[in-house]
Amino acid sequence: MTQSAYERAIDTFQAVLNAPAHEAHGSPAELIRAAGLPASSGYRHTATLEAEGMLRRDAQGCYLPGMSAIRIGLQGFGVGRLAPLVQPILLQLRQNTQLTSFLAMAQDLDLHMGPHSIGRETRGTTLQRSYGFETIPSFNIGEVTEISLRWFEGRVARCTNVALIPVESTATSIAVIGLVLDATRGATDLQTRALRQAYGQIAKEEV
Amino acid sequence: MSQDDKSNVQRIAAILKGFDASNTPRRTYDILEDLGVTRSTGFGLLRAMVAAGWLERFDHGFLRLGPKARQMIFAALEVPETTEGKKLLARPDLSGAEMPENTPDLEWDPALVRTVDAGRYQRPAPYRIGFSNASTSNAWRRAMLQSLFYAERIAQPQIDGLIVLDAQDDPTLQLQQIDELVAKGIDLLLISITSVNDTALSDRLGELAAQGLPIVAVDRRPNDRSSLVSFVTASDHRIGRISAQWMAELLSGQGRVWMLSGLDGASPALRRQQAALAVFSEFPGIQVENVSYTDWTEAGGYEAVDRVLAEAQRPPDGVWCDSGLQGVGSVKRFLDGGCDVPAHTGGDLNEMYKLCLHHKVPMAALDYPASMGARALGLALDILGGNTVPQRVEEPVQIVLPRGLETPSVKADSWAELHVAWDFPDDAILSQGPALRQEKRSVKGSATA
Numbered sequence: 001m002t003q004s005a006y007e008r009a010i011d012t013f014q015a016v017l018n019a020p021a022h023e024a025h026g027s028p029a030e031l032i033r034a035a036g037l038p039a040s041s042g043y044r045h046t047a048t049l050e051a052e053g054m055l056r057r058d059a060q061g062c063y064l065p066g067m068s069a070i071r072i073g074l075q076g077f078g079v080g081r082l083a084p085l086v087q088p089i090l091l092q093l094r095q096n097t098q099l100t101s102f103l104a105m106a107q108d109l110d111l112h113m114g115p116h117s118i119g120r121e122t123r124g125t126t127l128q129r130s131y132g133f134e135t136i137p138s139f140n141i142g143e144v145t146e147i148s149l150r151w152f153e154g155r156v157a158r159c160t161n162v163a164l165i166p167v168e169s170t171a172t173s174i175a176v177i178g179l180v181l182d183a184t185r186g187a188t189d190l191q192t193r194a195l196r197q198a199y200g201q202i203a204k205e206e207v
Numbered sequence: 208m209s210q211d212d213k214s215n216v217q218r219i220a221a222i223l224k225g226f227d228a229s230n231t232p233r234r235t236y237d238i239l240e241d242l243g244v245t246r247s248t249g250f251g252l253l254r255a256m257v258a259a260g261w262l263e264r265f266d267h268g269f270l271r272l273g274p275k276a277r278q279m280i281f282a283a284l285e286v287p288e289t290t291e292g293k294k295l296l297a298r299p300d301l302s303g304a305e306m307p308e309n310t311p312d313l314e315w316d317p318a319l320v321r322t323v324d325a326g327r328y329q330r331p332a333p334y335r336i337g338f339s340n341a342s343t344s345n346a347w348r349r350a351m352l353q354s355l356f357y358a359e360r361i362a363q364p365q366i367d368g369l370i371v372l373d374a375q376d377d378p379t380l381q382l383q384q385i386d387e388l389v390a391k392g393i394d395l396l397l398i399s400i401t402s403v404n405d406t407a408l409s410d411r412l413g414e415l416a417a418q419g420l421p422i423v424a425v426d427r428r429p430n431d432r433s434s435l436v437s438f439v440t441a442s443d444h445r446i447g448r449i450s451a452q453w454m455a456e457l458l459s460g461q462g463r464v465w466m467l468s469g470l471d472g473a474s475p476a477l478r479r480q481q482a483a484l485a486v487f488s489e490f491p492g493i494q495v496e497n498v499s500y501t502d503w504t505e506a507g508g509y510e511a512v513d514r515v516l517a518e519a520q521r522p523p524d525g526v527w528c529d530s531g532l533q534g535v536g537s538v539k540r541f542l543d544g545g546c547d548v549p550a551h552t553g554g555d556l557n558e559m560y561k562l563c564l565h566h567k568v569p570m571a572a573l574d575y576p577a578s579m580g581a582r583a584l585g586l587a588l589d590i591l592g593g594n595t596v597p598q599r600v601e602e603p604v605q606i607v608l609p610r611g612l613e614t615p616s617v618k619a620d621s622w623a624e625l626h627v628a629w630d631f632p633d634d635a636i637l638s639q640g641p642a643l644r645q646e647k648r649s650v651k652g653s654a655t656a
Contacts, residue, residue, distance in 0.1 A: 007259070009215030010261065012216055021283075051362045052221075061641040067585075072272065078229045080229065085597075089320065112277070112281070116283060117285060
């Protein structure tokens with residue numbers, strides 16, 4: 001079936017934005033190749049989306065999702081006010097604990113992984129876009145919960161241990177800040193304290 | 208035919224960015240009005256976005272962000288390093304989860320999470336932005352400016368003009384230049400202040416802010432920050448604290464340390480020095496034998512070490528430098544003297560990394576990020592777009608260590624062997640961000656109006 005110009009634009013938009021999620025691309029050419037776009041239009045679209053803040057580059061020139069993209073994602077869950085807080089809080093959490101820190105949205109039995117900063121101690125744990133809870137968790141805002149998240153690798157069920165602290169709720173979802181834990185250990189006092197302090201920072205903030 | 212020359216990809220981004228923080232449904236009519244396209248183009252695009260899941264219908268004639276848009280939260284904030292990982296730990300038996308009990312308190316800067324609603328500054332792009340720069344007198348300041356120009360090139364469709372004026376460290380000249388920029392009809396003023404205590408400058412900024420001009424400070428701000436919407440900087444405290452912690456732990460809490468600070472009276476130098484001294488005071492076996500000022504120059508570092516060596520007659524166990532700008536002078540003095548070079552701190556300058564790696568000098572570096580120029584321009588665009596922004600933005604300061612030189616509580620974010628740029632000039636500032644790579648293969652400077 002022939003695609004309309006609008007559908008093609010949406011496919012292009014999606015392909016460029018999804019490309020950094022899979023691996024690091026250090027040049028526009030690599031990103032365009034990963035997105036499966038022709039070079040003729042790929043450079044223009046990549047430059048456009050970088051100018052719009054949907055993509056950004058780190059110090060080595062590798063593409064990352066831009067802050068506008070993260071803001072839109074959070075707005076979609078109704079927690080857009082957290083957007084300017086995410087980067088400083090997650091980077092401080094990661095630096096203080098050396099664990100992967102993240103913000104995620106819990107909805108019923110699902111946890112949608114959000115912005116994250118990879119810590120060296122849990123670098124080997126690849127993050128998934130979404131996880132499942134074994135049972136509907138009972139979250140209390142500001143209280144740390146250790147929990148095992150389920151995900152599937154093909155047909156094999158896997159688990160990832162995390163410590164979560166709910167920071168804000170909306171009508172349909174709960175925003176949580178979390179740390180990926182070492183598979184063999186629970187959360188230490190330092191890690192629990194770091195999560196509580198992160199929550200304290202968000203709770204104190206007033207727009 | 209549409210009424211503008213935007214591509215459909217640009218229009219998709221504009222539509223998605225048009226929703227508020229709570230994803231309040233918007234009338235289709237309003238979305239099309241903002242987009243400025245014909246009804247046929249607008250409806251065609253919106254229908255396709257709904258079908259693909261980027262938008263969802265809420266009620267008759269209302270749309271909001273859909274499930275595809277929500278998926279955009281899955282985002283890495285930085286590219287993780289691909290290294291061999293744990294086997295590179297200096298003490299492999301000591302992982303992060305088993306840090307010693309005297310692990311320093313967690314650092315949280317509450318200023319980083321205070322935000323300001325910039326809705327009242329919102330206006331349609333393209334924007335005219337003025338930058339009143341304190342000076343371009345050293346390599347770091349020039350790198351910061353290049354980073355700003357890089358961001359300008361990236362965001363060119365949104366920028367009508369970026370006007371940059373160099374105040375050459377003269378507050379009077381800066382005052383004139385601010386008025387010159389305002390007379391050119393700028394939408395936002397970026398400023399790196401020449402003098403933090405100059406009341407005439409502070410007062411003028413206060414007047415302009417009262418007239419509704421958004422002002423963002425970068426690197427240096429006036430003492431009175433009431434005129435600013437936001438301030439882009441990096442943590443001097445972190446630079447001082449972590450580098451001193453590394454040195455104290457590397458020396459196992461025992462040894463003689465010399466301290467080489469930057470410019471006497473400069474607030475970054477003072478904050479880094481205070482933080483470092485506070486850490487050293489926690490280690491009774493560490494003796495700080497000397498504190499010198501170097502003006503952040505290689506010659507200043509060389510002369511300071513030359514003088515103290517003549518007095519002490521023997522090299523110290525470590526030299527704490529708040530930057531590699533003077534650190535290179537210190538390292539060169541020890542090399543010229545033919546003695547072993549003690550452990551050093553201080554990054555920023557490519558030559559510092561080259562010297563320390565080549566001569567196997569133990570080093571720890573925390574670069575003061577010149578990429579804050581680009582960050583400031585991005586923040587300016589966010590403000591003019593009417594978004595909620597942080598009142599203080601800190602560019603992350605990475606810990607850079609050679610392999611095998613981590614200590615119990617100081618772990619590398621990046622390895623010096625990967626961070627150094629052997630093919631770049633000695634005076635390159637590595638924290639400039641992607642602008643550094645770009646600069647090598649393209650013309651410098653901006654399309655300044």
